[in-house]
Amino acid sequence: MFRAVSNRLGSIATVMFIVATVVFVISRVIPGDPASVVLGAAATQDEIARLRIDWGLDKPLIVQYVAFLGQLIRLDFGTSLFLGQPVAAAMLERAELTISLCILATLISVLFGMPLGILAGARRDGLFDRLGSALAILGASLPSFWVGLILIRFLAVDLGWFPVSGWGGPEAGWAERLHHLILPGVVLSLPNAVLLLRITRTSMIDVMSQDYIRTARAKGLGPSVVILRHALRNALLPVVTVIGLTAALMIGRTVVTETVFGLPGIGNLVVQAVLRRDYPVLQGVLMTVAGLYVVINLIVDLLYRWIDPRVRGSLQ
Amino acid sequence: MIRDLLERRKLVLLAILLLAAMLAASWFSGADPQRINIVQRLKPPSFVNLFGTDDFGRDVFARVAHGARMSLLIGLLVTIVASLIGAALGLLAGFFRRLDAALSRVLDALMSFPDILLAIALMAAFGPSLFNVVLALGLAYSPRIGRVVRAGTLALRQAPYIEAATAMGASSLRLLVVHVLPNVMPLLLVQGTFVFAFALLTESALSFLGTGVPPEVPTLGNMIASSQLYFRSAAWTMLFPGAAIALAVLSLQVIGDWLRDTLDPILRNVR
Numbered sequence: 001m002f003r004a005v006s007n008r009l010g011s012i013a014t015v016m017f018i019v020a021t022v023v024f025v026i027s028r029v030i031p032g033d034p035a036s037v038v039l040g041a042a043a044t045q046d047e048i049a050r051l052r053i054d055w056g057l058d059k060p061l062i063v064q065y066v067a068f069l070g071q072l073i074r075l076d077f078g079t080s081l082f083l084g085q086p087v088a089a090a091m092l093e094r095a096e097l098t099i100s101l102c103i104l105a106t107l108i109s110v111l112f113g114m115p116l117g118i119l120a121g122a123r124r125d126g127l128f129d130r131l132g133s134a135l136a137i138l139g140a141s142l143p144s145f146w147v148g149l150i151l152i153r154f155l156a157v158d159l160g161w162f163p164v165s166g167w168g169g170p171e172a173g174w175a176e177r178l179h180h181l182i183l184p185g186v187v188l189s190l191p192n193a194v195l196l197l198r199i200t201r202t203s204m205i206d207v208m209s210q211d212y213i214r215t216a217r218a219k220g221l222g223p224s225v226v227i228l229r230h231a232l233r234n235a236l237l238p239v240v241t242v243i244g245l246t247a248a249l250m251i252g253r254t255v256v257t258e259t260v261f262g263l264p265g266i267g268n269l270v271v272q273a274v275l276r277r278d279y280p281v282l283q284g285v286l287m288t289v290a291g292l293y294v295v296i297n298l299i300v301d302l303l304y305r306w307i308d309p310r311v312r313g314s315l316q
Numbered sequence: 317m318i319r320d321l322l323e324r325r326k327l328v329l330l331a332i333l334l335l336a337a338m339l340a341a342s343w344f345s346g347a348d349p350q351r352i353n354i355v356q357r358l359k360p361p362s363f364v365n366l367f368g369t370d371d372f373g374r375d376v377f378a379r380v381a382h383g384a385r386m387s388l389l390i391g392l393l394v395t396i397v398a399s400l401i402g403a404a405l406g407l408l409a410g411f412f413r414r415l416d417a418a419l420s421r422v423l424d425a426l427m428s429f430p431d432i433l434l435a436i437a438l439m440a441a442f443g444p445s446l447f448n449v450v451l452a453l454g455l456a457y458s459p460r461i462g463r464v465v466r467a468g469t470l471a472l473r474q475a476p477y478i479e480a481a482t483a484m485g486a487s488s489l490r491l492l493v494v495h496v497l498p499n500v501m502p503l504l505l506v507q508g509t510f511v512f513a514f515a516l517l518t519e520s521a522l523s524f525l526g527t528g529v530p531p532e533v534p535t536l537g538n539m540i541a542s543s544q545l546y547f548r549s550a551a552w553t554m555l556f557p558g559a560a561i562a563l564a565v566l567s568l569q570v571i572g573d574w575l576r577d578t579l580d581p582i583l584r585n586v587r
C-alpha cells in the first residue's frame with residue numbers, strides 16, 4: 001500500500017508540473033498586454049511600463065515561469081486584474097454555489113442513473129434494457145445548454161414553476177437556493193446520469209452471469225433477493241469509482257450550466273475571465289480544477305484498491 | 317440474435333443516411349440562408365418557412381441546413397487534428413519504452429483538464445477564428461485518441477509478427493508505420509467517431525459561451541447563441557438548430573457503438 005501511494009504521488013507531482021507548464025504557456029500566449037488592458041486606452045506609456053514592472057512582466061519569460069511555479073507551490077494564485085481581489089478569494093466566494101450545484105447534480109445522477117442501470121442490467125435485452133439503452137444514447141447526445149434553454153423556456157417562463165436565473169439574493173434561505181438550483185442541477189447531471197446508467201448496466205450484466213448468481217437462483221431465491229442481496233453488492237463496486245470521477249469532471253461543465261442559468265459561480269468566473277483577458281483568474285481556476293481532478297482520481301484509485309480484495313493483492 | 321443484428325444494421329444505415337441528408341440539405345433547402353426580410357421577422361413555422369424565421373426574417377430551415385454542414389465540417393476537421401496528434405503521441409508512447417513515461421504523463425496532464433475548460437482557455441490564447449477552434453478542440457481531444465492508441469500499440473508490440481519483423485531487421489519507423497499503425501486503425505476509427513460526436517457538442521457550447529467560431533460563421537451553435545435574446549417568444553429559433561446538433565451527435569454515437577461491436581474481435585486481440 002505504501003509503495004503504491006508513493007508511486008502515485010510521484011507521478012502526480014509530474015502531472016501537476018506539466019499542468020502548470022501548460023497553464024503558464026496558455027496565459028502568456030493570450031493576446032494583448034494585460035497592463036494596457038487594465039489601464040484602458042487613456043493610459044500613458046509611463047503608467048503601463050510601471051504596472052508591467054509591478055507585475056514582473058518586464059522580466060524574461062523563464063524568470064516569470066519560475067516565479068509562477070514558486071507561487072503555485074505556496075498555493076498563491078495572484079490577484080485578479082479586474083476584481084481587485086486575490087484569485088483564491090474570488091474562487092472561494094463563488095465556491096459555495098458551484099459545489100452545491102455539483103453535489104445536487106451528483107445526487108440527481110445517482111438517483112436516476114443507478115436504479116435505471118440496475119433494472120436494465122438485471123435482465124439483459126429485456127424491456128428496461130432496451131429502454132435504458134435508448135435513453136442512455138439519447139441523453140449523451142443532447143447539448144446541455146440547449147436542454148437548459150428549453151427548460152427555462154417551458155418550465156420557468158411559461159409555467160413559472162422555477163426561477164429563470166440566478167440563485168436568489170444574498171439573504172436567500174436554503175429552500176430558495178435549492179429551488180433555483182434544481183433546473184441547473186438537472187442539466188448538469190444529465191451526462192453523468194447517462195454514464196452511470198451505462199456503467200451500472202454493464203456491471204450488473206457481468207455479475208449476473210457469475211456462477212454464484214446461478215447457484216442463488218437454483219436454490220430457489222426470488223429475483224428481488226438475488227438482485228438486491230447477491231448481485232448488487234458486487235456490481236456497485238465499479239460504479240462507486242465512476243461517481244467520483246464524474247463528479248470531478250462536472251466542475252468543467254459548470255462553465256456552460258452557470259452561463260445558461262446566470263449563476264455567479266466558478267464556471268461563470270472563468271467565462272468572464274476569458275472575455276476580459278483576466279489571466280490570473282484563468283490560471284487559478286485551471287490549476288484548481290485540474291488539481292482537484294488529479295487528487296480525486298488518486299483517492300478513487302486508492303479507495304478501489306482498499307475496497308476490492310482482488311485488486312489489493314496486485315499493487316505495483 | 318440475428319434479428320437483433322439486422323435491426324441494428326438498419327439503425328446504423330438510418331444514422332448514416334441522416335448525416336448524409338444533413339450534409340446535403342443545404343443544396344435542396346431552396347431559400348437563401350442570408351436573405352434578410354424584416355417584414356417576415358420571427359414568424360412561427362409554416363408551409364412557407366418550415367422552421368419559421370429568425371429576428372432578421374431569415375429562413376430558419378435554410379440556416380439550419382447550412383449550419384449543420386458547417387458544424388459537421390468543423391467536427392470532422394477537429395477529429396482529423398485530434399487523430400493526427402493523438403495517434404502520433406500514442407504510437408510513440410506505446411512503442412518506445414523510454415518515451416512512454418514522459419508522454420503518458422503529458423497525456424494524463426491534458427486529460428486532467430475538463431475538455432470544455434481546456435478548449436476555452438486555448439481559445440482565449442489563440443483568439444477567435446474558425447482555424448483556432450479546430451486547433452483548440454483538436455488539442456483538447458487528442459489525449460482521448462492518444463490513450464487508446466498507446467494501449468493498442470503496447471499490446472501489439474509483444475505480438476509474434478512484430479518480433480519476426482524486428483528479427484528480419486525492420487527499422488523502428490517501418491515497424492510503426494507498416495506493422496503497428498494498420499492494426500491500431502480500428503481503435504482509431506471507433507474512438508475517432510466518438511471524438512467527432514463530442515467535438516460537435518463542445519464546439520456548439522463554445523459558440524454559446526461566445527468563445528467559439530466568430531458569430532458571422534453560420535454554425536448551429538452560433539444560431540442558438542444568437543437566439544438567446546428572443547427565444548422566450550420565438551422558441552423555434554432555438555429548438556431546431558439544437559435538435560439538429562442532437563440528431564447528428566446521436567447518429568455518430570449509434571455508428572460508433574456499432575463500429576465498436578463490429579470490430580470487437582480485432583479489438584479484443586489488441587487488449
